[in-house]
Amino acid sequence: MSKPFLRSKTALPVAAAGVAALVLACAAPDTSYRGAVDRIRDAGLAGERAFTFLERITSVGPRLTGSPQAAAAVDLTRDLMEELGLERVHTEPVEVERWVRGDVAEAEVMAAGARSAVPLEVCALGGSVGTPVRGLTAPVVEVRSLEDVSSLGAAVKGKIVFFNRPMDRRNPDPFAAYGGAADQRVSGASTAARHGAVAVLVRSLTFRRDRYPHTGMLRYEPGVLRIPAAAVSTAGADRLSEILIEERDVEISLRMDCRSDGRVLSANVAGELTGSELGREIVLVGGHLDSWDLGVGAHDDAAGCAAAIEAVALLRDLGLRPRRTVRAVLFMDEEFGGTGGRAYAASPERKGERHIVAAESDRGGFAPVGLAVGGSRGQALERVSRYASLFRPLGVAFIVPGGGGVDVGPLVERGAVPASVLLNAQTYFDVHHSALDVVDRVHPRELEIQAVILAALAYILAQEGI
Amino acid sequence: MSKPFLRSKTALPVAAAGVAALVLACAAPDTSYRGAVDRIRDAGLAGERAFTFLERITSVGPRLTGSPQAAAAVDLTRDLMEELGLERVHTEPVEVERWVRGDVAEAEVMAAGARSAVPLEVCALGGSVGTPVRGLTAPVVEVRSLEDVSSLGAAVKGKIVFFNRPMDRRNPDPFAAYGGAADQRVSGASTAARHGAVAVLVRSLTFRRDRYPHTGMLRYEPGVLRIPAAAVSTAGADRLSEILIEERDVEISLRMDCRSDGRVLSANVAGELTGSELGREIVLVGGHLDSWDLGVGAHDDAAGCAAAIEAVALLRDLGLRPRRTVRAVLFMDEEFGGTGGRAYAASPERKGERHIVAAESDRGGFAPVGLAVGGSRGQALERVSRYASLFRPLGVAFIVPGGGGVDVGPLVERGAVPASVLLNAQTYFDVHHSALDVVDRVHPRELEIQAVILAALAYILAQEGI
Numbered sequence: 065m066s067k068p069f070l071r072s073k074t075a076l077p078v079a080a081a082g083v084a085a086l087v088l089a090c091a092a093p094d095t096s097y098r099g100a101v102d103r104i105r106d107a108g109l110a111g112e113r114a115f116t117f118l119e120r121i122t123s124v125g126p127r128l129t130g131s132p133q134a135a136a137a138v139d140l141t142r143d144l145m146e147e148l149g150l151e152r153v154h155t156e157p158v159e160v161e162r163w164v165r166g167d168v169a170e171a172e173v174m175a176a177g178a179r180s181a182v183p184l185e186v187c188a189l190g191g192s193v194g195t196p197v198r199g200l201t202a203p204v205v206e207v208r209s210l211e212d213v214s215s216l217g218a219a220v221k222g223k224i225v226f227f228n229r230p231m232d233r234r235n236p237d238p239f240a241a242y243g244g245a246a247d248q249r250v251s252g253a254s255t256a257a258r259h260g261a262v263a264v265l266v267r268s269l270t271f272r273r274d275r276y277p278h279t280g281m282l283r284y285e286p287g288v289l290r291i292p293a294a295a296v297s298t299a300g301a302d303r304l305s306e307i308l309i310e311e312r313d314v315e316i317s318l319r320m321d322c323r324s325d326g327r328v329l330s331a332n333v334a335g336e337l338t339g340s341e342l343g344r345e346i347v348l349v350g351g352h353l354d355s356w357d358l359g360v361g362a363h364d365d366a367a368g369c370a371a372a373i374e375a376v377a378l379l380r381d382l383g384l385r386p387r388r389t390v391r392a393v394l395f396m397d398e399e400f401g402g403t404g405g406r407a408y409a410a411s412p413e414r415k416g417e418r419h420i421v422a423a424e425s426d427r428g429g430f431a432p433v434g435l436a437v438g439g440s441r442g443q444a445l446e447r448v449s450r451y452a453s454l455f456r457p458l459g460v461a462f463i464v465p466g467g468g469g470v471d472v473g474p475l476v477e478r479g480a481v482p483a484s485v486l487l488n489a490q491t492y493f494d495v496h497h498s499a500l501d502v503v504d505r506v507h508p509r510e511l512e513i514q515a516v517i518l519a520a521l522a523y524i525l526a527q528e529g530i
Numbered sequence: 531m532s533k534p535f536l537r538s539k540t541a542l543p544v545a546a547a548g549v550a551a552l553v554l555a556c557a558a559p560d561t562s563y564r565g566a567v568d569r570i571r572d573a574g575l576a577g578e579r580a581f582t583f584l585e586r587i588t589s590v591g592p593r594l595t596g597s598p599q600a601a602a603a604v605d606l607t608r609d610l611m612e613e614l615g616l617e618r619v620h621t622e623p624v625e626v627e628r629w630v631r632g633d634v635a636e637a638e639v640m641a642a643g644a645r646s647a648v649p650l651e652v653c654a655l656g657g658s659v660g661t662p663v664r665g666l667t668a669p670v671v672e673v674r675s676l677e678d679v680s681s682l683g684a685a686v687k688g689k690i691v692f693f694n695r696p697m698d699r700r701n702p703d704p705f706a707a708y709g710g711a712a713d714q715r716v717s718g719a720s721t722a723a724r725h726g727a728v729a730v731l732v733r734s735l736t737f738r739r740d741r742y743p744h745t746g747m748l749r750y751e752p753g754v755l756r757i758p759a760a761a762v763s764t765a766g767a768d769r770l771s772e773i774l775i776e777e778r779d780v781e782i783s784l785r786m787d788c789r790s791d792g793r794v795l796s797a798n799v800a801g802e803l804t805g806s807e808l809g810r811e812i813v814l815v816g817g818h819l820d821s822w823d824l825g826v827g828a829h830d831d832a833a834g835c836a837a838a839i840e841a842v843a844l845l846r847d848l849g850l851r852p853r854r855t856v857r858a859v860l861f862m863d864e865e866f867g868g869t870g871g872r873a874y875a876a877s878p879e880r881k882g883e884r885h886i887v888a889a890e891s892d893r894g895g896f897a898p899v900g901l902a903v904g905g906s907r908g909q910a911l912e913r914v915s916r917y918a919s920l921f922r923p924l925g926v927a928f929i930v931p932g933g934g935g936v937d938v939g940p941l942v943e944r945g946a947v948p949a950s951v952l953l954n955a956q957t958y959f960d961v962h963h964s965a966l967d968v969v970d971r972v973h974p975r976e977l978e979i980q981a982v983i984l985a986a987l988a989y990i991l992a993q994e995g996i
Contacts, residue, residue, distance in 0.1 A: 105700060105702065106700045109699050109700045109701075109702065110699055110700055111699075233575050233576055233577075233975075234571060234572045234575045234576055235575075236571065236575065236923055236924050236925060236979060237923070271975060431954045431956045433899055433925075433927060433954070434927065457702055457703070458702050459702060459899075459954075461899060461900060461927035461928045462927045462928075488897045488899070488925075488954045490897045490973065490975055490976050490979070491973055491975075491976070507956065507957055509699075509737060509956055509957075510956050510957070513702060513956070
């Protein structure tokens with residue numbers, strides 16, 4: 065495009081009309097926080113400080129639960145919060161399971177008549193047991209679902225089950241498409257093991273066709289034999305599927321030395337702006353400090369941590385101390401089981417505290433498009449909708465019921481109102497849980513807008529209650 | 531994030547509630563096109579064909595108006611439309627001015643006491659005259675606005691005027707921030723020349739701080755001496771500004787061999803799905819085929835061309851022939867003056883035709899967030915808003931007054947209803963008019979969603995009228 069003047073003329077009425085439409089749909093508008101929100105926006109967008117926090121958090125490398133890097137991230141973010149002048153900065157202990165990926169994750173396909181083996185790009189799924197040291201070799205059976213395995217029954221005995229149902233590309237909502245395919249990763253191993261399979265390969269959960277395996281947690285069912293489970297890249301999965309059509313007597317050799325390594329002590333990190341009147345009523349903003357270990361967890365979830373820290377730091381810098389406390393909490397161990405979220409909610413430190421809102425950021429550092437608030441509670445949604453016109457210029461085009469997540473779940477069970485900034489996440493699963501989740505994939509300005517919205521939302525709710 | 535099931539539970543009601551809120555705000559919902567829109571979505575999102583069109587269009591290289599590459603793009607897209615089975619595929623002549631960038635664009639800063647010159651990354655602004663062959667050297671004066679130049683008056687005589695007002699980062703709308711800074715690029719040269727300046731440097735229009743100059747059209751005022759005008763990278767502009775504070779007697783040497791090269795014959799490209807009943811009533815979808823020449827114009831505007839072609843091709847493939855014609859038009863010469871848009875509207879071929887809707891895509895290939903329709907005409911907006919619930923799952927969270935652009939402007943003046951898909955364009959100006967506007971910056975799925983929305987919108991409006 066070339067003619068800026070023509071464009072800018074249309075740009076402003078468009079945004080204004082969007083506000084009008086949204087407010088009509090929700091509740092009587094309240095613009096009494098216009099001045100505060102404008103100050104937060106100006107201070108936030110003048111720089112890109114949240115991104116510098118993300119760079120610092122990811123500088124320790126991948127932060128797998130229980131790893132030395134996760135411990136370093138705890139120290140680093142505690143120091144960062146102190147540097148920024150946050151109040152009551154402290155860590156709270158969390159006991160976590162440590163899983164170690166090891167050094168080896170190899171898979172090769174061999175067909176009866178083939179001269180050479182075809183390597184596949186694989187990685188262990190989180191929590192998987194390893195194979196025997198020399199690996200295991202078995203025939204392969206391709207399936208599309210957990211139900212397929214049950215139908216095959218004894219036919220999978222002694223075999224490697226290859227789960228190859230892609231995320232449904234036709235679904236425009238990438239989270240829904242992910243949710244519709246992730247059962248293979250989460251429950252595939254135990255489902256296959258129950259019928260005598262010796263290992264599973266699972267197609268990576270991404271729309272892209274590339275050579276990057278995407279890891280993620282699996283869940284072994286109690287009482288079922290734990291068999292090795294690996295993710296295979298989408299390109300590798302397609303190749304394997306072709307080989308299974310073209311060749312006969314196809315076997316896979318799989319070798320992985322991942323293992324569980326017992327329990328270790330880790331921590332959540334918290335810092336706040338203590339409320340001027342009702343300091344024990346808390347609006348929490350948070351993300352998770354642990355990450356997967358193939359990339360550096362830039363989107364998942366250094367972005368959420370950085371946005372939460374920046375939200376509180378912006379209020380602090382501007383002298384916007386609300387009546388209630390706004391607290392940033394960086395949770396440990398979201399990826400492996402949410403022990404950090406549970407430990408936080410159940411901690412003795414919560415005595416006398418009441419969390420009125422818990423806003424979890426765990427959908428990456430992308431550009432905001434909406435807000436989800438209040439779970440199924442309409443009142444909270446209505447309350448926040450009054451402020452819709454303040455959020456509209458920041459890209460928040462809708463405010464809907466929802467919010468929540470793994471880490472704040474235990475707080476929501478105890479009565480906190482969940483809230484989340486919804487993002488344009490079409491590219492999230494391109495990088496999610498893979499080596500592609502690196503700093504360059506996060507846009508500094510998009511992340512800062514998220515932090516600005518969080519700060520404004522937290523300030524208003526900490527001032528007004530909900 | 532790790533727990534897909536928890537998320538997917540919240541994802542669906544969120545989207546559904548968004549629909550409800552939007553429809554309440556607009557008009558009585560009409561879901562009679564649900565089946566057609568679902569088919570378009572399934573066919574589009576199953577692949578990423580629009581992106582393959584973008585790859586083909588950009589394969590000829592940059593498509594500067596009047597260049598051999600622009601001519602090659604005309605042939606290539608005409609052939610592509612024919613391959614795809616579009617109807618009445620043809621080109622229509624457009625006479626355009628050809629401007630040639632040349633081989634040299636160099637600038638160096640020299641201060642009185644400095645040992646060596648500091649090079650600046652510059653490029654000629656589109657339409658600029660060149661410097662003398664050996665370049666020109668003159669003292670520099672930094673300004674923030676056109677008004678600054680008028681205030682300085684005779685003080686700029688014999689100097690190079692350095693326009694250094696950044697896009698306002700605090701504005702969350704990047705198009706508005708661009709519009710607020712672009713007067714320096716468009717009118718800086720003539721404003722400075724009127725007061726005797728010998729050349730201008732203009733800070734690149736981007737929020738990023740990097741070493742890529744961003745070009746774009748300038749407008750010489752009739753009767754004012756045409757002086758050379760160059761864009762300087764934001765990092766270069768910051769450095770130059772520092773030097774002007776730290777040093778005295780600062781001069782810049784500028785050398786550019788850009789030039790105008792007369793008029794040449796080029797063309798718009800069109801192809802359609804002819805309406806079954808009212809073939810001469812037309813819903814137009816279009817983008818511009820020309821581009822700037824530092825990158826390959828992937829976002830600006832191969833994306834818009836690809837989306838327009840894909841929209842018509844999807845309807846054709848699905849046998850969704852509407853009552854009125856849906857036509858894809860690829861306009862020539864948006865960047866240098868919009869001659870293609872004017873030639874199309876005024877062409878003898880328009881005799882007997884009536885354009886009821888003109889949808890221009892010229893904001894990149896990003897993820898859609900809304901629709902702008904009808905300019906200031908409320909009726910058209912209300913009509914489209916009835917179908918809001920069909921577009922909501924595709925990311926369209928709001929439908930507002932607006933739409934239009936340089937190319938469809940002449941059609942809108944003649945009564946066509948303008949329409950545009952609004953996108954999440956926070957990163958647009960990172961690449962806009964620079965060497966960074968390359969294929970890798972476009973996300974195939976985000977582009978395809980735009981094409982799906984265009985196809986659905988065009989189908990409904992070609993069926994129903996407006």
